[in-house]
Amino acid sequence: RYWPRFPRPKTVLTVKEVPTVDAAFVLQSVAGLAAKAALRGGNRDMVWYPIGHPAYLRWHEEMLRQTRANEQVLPDVWAVVEHFRRAGIVKGYVLFRKDAGDRRLHQRGAYDPSANVATVLAARLGAVMVSEDIEHEARARGLQRLADARGLTEEQCYEHWAAQCSDSVLALVDPRVPHCRAEAIALDAFVLATHGPLLERALARIRPDSPILGWGAGDEFQLTEPVSRWALWQSATNWCLNLPVLSTEQVGSTFPASSIRARQRSLWDLTWEDGVHYTSFLMTDGDNVQWLMGDFQFGAQRSWWNSPVRGKFPMGWGACLADLAQLCPYALRNLIRTASPRDDRVLMGGGYYYPDLFGKSRNSLEPLRLHARRIRGYLRLTGTSLLHMNAAKWDSPEAIRAYTVFAEEIPELQAILMVQYAPYTAGKGRVLWVRRRDGTELPVISARFAIWAHSPFPDDGPPAEIAAKLNAEPRLAEPATSDAENRSQPAEVPGFSWVTVHCWSWFKNAPDDAAAGAEETDQATAAASGAKRGLEPVAWCVRRLDPHVRVVTPTELALLMNLRLRPEQTLRRAVAELHLRLRTAQPARRSAARGFLDKAREALVKRNYRQAFLAGKNAARVLGVMP
Incomplete structure (x- = not known):
């Protein structure tokens, strides 16, 4: 795997709705802290971010059935925060300022990096992300301010905290959106917004063949070109939600491999x-x-x-x-x-x-x-x-x-x-x-x-x-x-x-x-x-x-x-694979198939590829390789 597998939750906490963007940042950050604690073996409760999209409704239902987790619906996001504060996972909050410019989402332009800096600090300090618009709500609930991300640049954040961040994932996230931050916090990812000298430095410290979480702000090629040069790759996970609680399974062990395997087309299914x-x-x-x-x-x-x-x-x-x-x-x-x-x-x-x-x-x-x-x-x-x-x-x-x-x-x-x-x-x-x-x-x-x-x-x-x-x-x-x-x-x-x-x-x-x-x-x-x-x-x-x-x-x-276009190599390989099937074939089928395979080999010697293909197709039919 190159994406970590999270432990199955015992309980999944959720709320009926997330009414504001401010609340979304809070819930995303507490979900990330819960998942980070689960990944380190200290927590069995995780968070589901409610979304009415029919796809996520399906994944939510299947996740609960697969993990056998209990679900608990709490009154609001602050109740979720309180649950994890009592568990010792939430230690306080980090204050940030929302990006309020007129730049279009995921486009290059002036931006306030405060939310991205706060995401990094949240993982470091065990803090939920609280915008300055709702700081009074956090204080009213007895939460302590652990850091203030306002006024800090991504460069300053990198100098102070990048060395403590993961070297197996990097997050590119538009500071205006709350999405993807749960995974970023859970994985201790450094977070930045766009291409430039800082991105080059950040990419250089990530281990080769690691993913980029999210999607940045700026030109597609200018974002993907440096990522490629540093032997990393984009995932376009920027609008994803609930990734930690959806990635608890291992295909082939806890999740049947047969359920994701498609029927393979065979050469012998074709027509000349x-x-x-x-x-x-x-x-x-x-x-x-x-x-x-x-x-x-x-x-x-x-x-x-x-x-x-x-x-x-x-x-x-x-x-x-x-x-x-x-x-x-x-x-x-x-x-x-x-x-x-x-x-x-x-x-x-x-x-x-x-x-x-x-x-x-x-x-x-x-x-x-x-x-x-x-x-x-x-x-x-x-x-x-x-x-x-x-x-x-x-x-x-x-x-x-x-x-x-x-x-x-x-x-x-x-x-x-x-x-x-x-x-x-x-x-x-x-x-x-x-x-x-x-x-x-x-x-x-x-x-x-x-x-x-x-x-x-x-x-x-x-x-x-x-x-x-x-x-x-x-x-x-x-x-x-x-x-x-x-x-x-x-x-x-x-x-x-x-x-x-x-x-x-x-x-x-x-x-x-x-x-x-x-x-x-x-x-x-x-x-x-x-x-x-x-x-x-x-x-x-x-x-x-x-x-x-x-x-x-x-x-x-x-x-x-x-x-x-390459009949010789293709038919020789396919005929050889059919020949291996003779060992397990019933005697009557084995005899008939061997006759057709002999004809196929004779045709290959003469470079009569159409005839070789037809003979091989007959052998495949006898052996049950094709309908």
Whole structure:
């Protein structure tokens, strides 16, 4: 694990509501102190922050059932504070001033760091966080002020207290929000808001391959680039709540591994076809933990996992499988048990980082190897064979070295699906091949197109435009043609492509004969006007595809590309795996399967790969590997 496992609580304390932001800071901080004491073995009571979101209502119910904890509802947050003061866990309060500027949330700009400084001090002193607006309430309850964070800078806080903070996690948190602070306090994380010289210093003292809790204020690339250089990774946990009490389980021991394992697709499930073009769609932002724990699965707009069109066509979903397995296995289990046969989950990197920059400031590839070995366990645990990542420059020498590390450390990988930070479609569908330790090659497949609203890039566009481009892509086993009007650039690998789907882009449905660009809409007013985002725009694209365009899952696409572009290594490996199954097969099945496998090997010698595939498929059917 790289996220700590908290002990199961004996009692979960909660309140009916948290009426103000001031109260939210108080409850988040006392929840963090309780969890910190539990982690150190001195407390069996933890805190649940009440939230009416349907996802958290589900996780709350499942958590109580799993842990068998008793729940106690107290009158208000001060009653929770009093409970833990009597237990010796709350020793007083730290005073802070709320950030009251006009800066937008998570945007760069002037800010008051007082809340972040107070979060660090709360963990150090055993103090709850009290804003100056409600200090009189704390005093009225007999709480003692232990520190005043007002006027202190994050730099001053770092100089005095960073050495006492954890070296296995760092928190980036907008000082205006109370979220995420329970976990930060429980883990003794140093907390700051944005990128700059202090972030560089803070990152340098954290052990390689550790997570960044929360999400900072500022530009996405400027936050993630230094994190990557220092061999760390973003988790996008900024809106998460109740992480300590949701991360008490160990998948594979207290939580059944079978409940989070998806059925693996087999090479033998496929069909050998010519004259077709295979394509896949893959939703972006699956490395966003707070989203997958919340709106992604149970959002009121029903845009993504709970979309009414899910299951009607093959679809790929990037997912933070490793983080969910540790932080909220209930969310991961729900993804597995509610999936349709056409849903395919792909591991998004094991965090958000740029693999081509990972560890650059430490001048070592070892942190990346460590990360690859760690996420390998979660790939195997969840039955996943694809990795999806975002690179600063997807085809740079540094990127190719990083892909090679993953190929060497995770031999089960079928492919790596890559986008570039800007544009996502920089690779134009090109495929790079890197070697595993056994000499076989792993495909690194760049996105060909993107369903993305109002994009300035030529390979991005609304659903109808992307459908037209896909219809004009060359077919498998056919030469590329130059007379297709919609081709923006010839594909390097005729017959295969994948489309990245920007999860936040809004579009409006339009008739198939509508003018170009009719699906574009004003993003600011889109929700109110009935526009759609997420999965439904993909459905509009799929309905416009010509019959020769075959929509498959990303895993099926990877298997097909390995089969057709590297048939020798792919079929030899697959036939050898079938041969191992002969030992446990019934005698009658063993004899029939052996005959088919002999034919497959003979065809491989003659390089008749289609015949080898068909013979292997017959053997797989006899052995019960496929329906």
